Amino acid sequence: MQTSEPTSVRPAAGRPQPPRAEWLARLASVRLPWLSPAPSLQRALGAHISVRELLGTIEADLPLAVEVIASAGQTLRHSDQTVQGLQHAVNLLGIERVQGLIRARRHTSLDPAQPAHQAVLQAMATTRLACLFTNHWTALRTGADPEPPIWATALLGVVRWKLPLLAPREAAEIERRVAAGQRRVVVERDLLGVDVDDLTADHLHALGLPHRVTPLSPWDIAQAARCVRTGDAAPELPEACQRALQQPGVVSGLAQSLAQSVQDSWYSRRTRTWMAVAAVHLNRPLDRLRADLVQLALHASREATFTRGLVAPASRLLWEAPAPRRVLPRVVAPAPLAAPPAAQPQDLRELFSGAVRELTQQLGLRRCALFLTSSDRQRLGCAFAHGFDGTALVRGLAMPVSDPHLPQRMLRQAAGLLWVRDAQVATARQQMPAGLAPLVPASGMLLGVVMVDGQPRGLWWADTGDTGRALDADTSTAFRAFAQRFGAGFARLTRAQPPHAASRPAALAETA
Secondary structure, eight states: OBSSOOOOOOOOTTOOOOOHHHHHHHHHTBOOOBOSOHHHHHHHTOTTOOHHHHHHHHHTOHHHHHHHHHHHHHHTTTSSOOOOSHHHHHHHHOHHHHHHHHHHOOOOBOOTTSHHHHHHHHHHHHHHHHHHHHHHHHHHHTOOOOHHHHHHHHHTTHHHHHHHHHOHHHHHHHHHHHHTTOOHHHHHHHHHSSOHHHHHHHHHHHTTOOOOOOOOOHHHHHHHHHTOOOSSSOOOOOHHHHHHHTSTTHHHHHHHHHHHHHHHOTTSHHHHHHHHHHHHHHTOOHHHHHHHHHHHHHHHHTOSTTOSSOOOHHHHTTSOOOOOSOOOOOOOOOOOSOOOOOSSOSSHHHHHHHHHHIIIIISOOOEEEEEEEOTTSOEEEEEEEESOSSSHHHHHOEEETTSOSHHHHHHHHTOOEEEEOGGGHHHHHHTSOTTTGGGOOTTOEEEEEEEETTEEEEEEEEEOGGGOOOOOHHHHHHHHHHHHHHHHHHHHHHOOSOOHHHHSOOSSOOOO
């Protein structure tokens, strides 16, 4: 929530941008909306609440957690100590002072219907992904307590959370240009006149928050990326670069940079560079590191707090990299008439591209959609769709698994296939969730269960759209076989060591 209504900065040719001091003053005036619903805050104010219960509520609310950490930081301003994380902050303040902080601030709850609030939540989702990276990597590399580096990572996102409230026009333009393929830090510097990472360090210092991040130099990044391990033995790393990668705080900056880069594009050159640096830092093969990242992205994409209408990191795996903004003319050799398909898809983008080709070109289907269950098996949501008008089905449709509708019943019974013929369409529409019923075409549809490691984890929907072409038995049989193959491929590409974030509920738990 904003205590005042700052005027948006309008970049204009020949017009100087506000100096860093002005940005810092305006950032200090911005109050972020809290994520916690009123019942959760009310429970946090209970007379007999335990420290563990209070921590659970605050961990689920990034803006509230930052205020608690900042308040604890103020108490240590004149000492040689710094706040190590949220638990340390709560221990320093005590339950009563934390409750007083909650009571004193008349907060505004996050409203995803407001574009600015939605942009705030999207920026926080990037931070959440970075924290999952930090948690996993800390356990892999040192086995130490991950909370201090997790919260060091989380604090790196504060300025980007606030930017949609402080300068909504510039924030929207930044996202538009990044989606068009431009590099985020360059666009931010162009529109805001400052480096956001430098501004973040100053803002955290002004708030009394710790900033324990050691940035890597461009030379270190380039040297580390060249030494990435792709086979059994890793190339020898220059001694200076090795020392740089071992500095305290490197993991937090690396996690934040990589999370922001994959949220912008999983397939950009910069993302490949950051993946290589992370692999060298952890002494892991590049393909193993990427498999871990995909698994963590899937975990983040199933969390309720950061999936409310957002574009999930796993969904971004399916997007092609943006085309270059300037392409020099070149002579293109004629493509062969038919290229042999790869034996197995190498990533989820290839898996879904192949699925669309098979369904549309080989089976003659026009529309398809994949619905996957959440990690707690409580929700069924649309993860991918092709051929439907609009994007509402892709990004907005979710339903409880416990509902007594046709898709949910198929999952509970692990029924492999349902063929809704044209004569059964009216009955099927009555048994569909409200968001799906109008989408069932008059020519019928197919539903196929996706089995992953022997468990029903989702459904493929496919139909012929408005073509009027009826389905037949051969198409139904081929569709069943397709759903089975897809489940095996999906399991192979998403199977990895269980992320430590999933096995140990570290910081940033979901809102109750």
